[in-house]
Amino acid sequence: MNTMTDAAGKVQGWAFCRAAHVRQRAKELLQEESAQGTTEYAILVGVLVVIAIIAIVAFKGKVQDLWNAISEGINSL
Known part of the structure; x- marks a missing residue:
């Protein structure tokens, strides 16, 4: 049972880390598009x-x- 809990904790930690990476990359992409x-x-x-x-010249x-x-029109008034 302890092995299952450890494995679940590792998967959860990996998923959290991956989600943070995806959020960071999304922010970078938005900044690049803004620039x-x-x-x-x-x-x-x-x-x-x-x-x-060119038009003025x-x-x-x-x-x-x-x-x-x-x-001249204004001055003649």
Whole structure:
């Protein structure tokens, strides 16, 4: 009977240790996915900034003309 109790205790200890390992690994995976998501957002923001800069440079003359027209319209009031 004592051998059965010892064996059951070892199995229970192994199961507890294994469960702790699985929980730790799950936490690590969640942290890795969070870091991956943050990196993806940073890349997306960088791409949007580059697109905005290109648009500003490409349409600078038209925006300046529009701004001057609005300014003249307001000043003529």
